[in-house]
Amino acid sequence: EAGVAQSPRYKIIEKRQSVAxxxxxxxxxxxxxxxxxxxxxxxxxxIQFQNNGVVDDSQLPKDRFSAERLKGVDSTLKxxxxxxxxxxxxxxxxxxxxxxxxxxxLHFGNGTRLTVT
Amino acid sequence: xxxxTQLGSHVxxxxxxxxxLRCNYSSxxxxxxxxxxQYPNQGLQLLLKYTSAATLVKGIxxxxxxxxxxxxxxxxxxxxxxxxxxxxxxxxxxPSGGYQxxxxxxGTKLQVIP
Numbered sequence: 001e002a003g004v005a006q007s008p009r010y011k012i013i014e015k016r017q018s019v020a021x022x023x024x025x026x027x028x029x030x031x032x033x034x035x036x037x038x039x040x041x042x043x044x045x046x047i048q049f050q051n052n053g054v055v056d057d058s059q060l061p062k063d064r065f066s067a068e069r070l071k072g073v074d075s076t077l078k079x080x081x082x083x084x085x086x087x088x089x090x091x092x093x094x095x096x097x098x099x100x101x102x103x104x105x106l107h108f109g110n111g112t113r114l115t116v117t
Numbered sequence: 118x119x120x121x122t123q124l125g126s127h128v129x130x131x132x133x134x135x136x137x138l139r140c141n142y143s144s145x146x147x148x149x150x151x152x153x154x155q156y157p158n159q160g161l162q163l164l165l166k167y168t169s170a171a172t173l174v175k176g177i178x179x180x181x182x183x184x185x186x187x188x189x190x191x192x193x194x195x196x197x198x199x200x201x202x203x204x205x206x207x208x209x210x211x212p213s214g215g216y217q218x219x220x221x222x223x224g225t226k227l228q229v230i231p
Contacts, residue, residue, distance in 0.1 A: 004160070031217065033219070035221075040126075040223075041223055041224070042207055042221035042222050042223045042224050043161070043207070043221045044221075045218070045219070045220070048216075048218065050216070055216050055218075056216070056218060091160055091161070093160070093161075095217065097217070103149040103166060103168040103211065103213075103217075104217060105151070105163040105166060106153075106161070106163070106219060107163075108160030108161045108162070109160050110158070110159050110160050111159075111160055
């Protein structure tokens, strides 16, 4: 099966600019996740979708970050305006099931490395 | 909230030596537990998962982990390290009921010395 696709792989922007990341999950996966991984830290969940509805966005900085999942398939994550501390790898993941079985493994894309200067 | 603690952000072992990466979880009820591996410039890959079927879980690449409720631990082991095992390893936890919400530890970077 095709894996989780993410683009772009790398992005360099100046602070206060905007940026968008795209993710295409594995076909048939109902749950889609965006994680932020800062250098030296574990992935931190930003937002979780179940089909095209948001399940958890408690750690998403909503004043600058936004995300959507169109028709329950592809997803985009946007940052506007970017800050220096947003420099990180943004990982998209998908899984088969969510409720009520919480043991579906996550399948990750290769991530987008964002550098904000 | 559930969480995991990984002891040791960096671990070095000699090639052929035992690999032991430590993970302790915090949860009021036994959760689902996972180990993922991340190679440079790649996403995370699942090594193994615990879902209450068996306390000793075998994964890919010769890794295994044992769930110990009394110690709230889920340590990852491999009898003999290979150079190709050099990577970063993440322990993760998800509640066993309700929506899946996976929380990761800070990771342990494994160095294998020839």
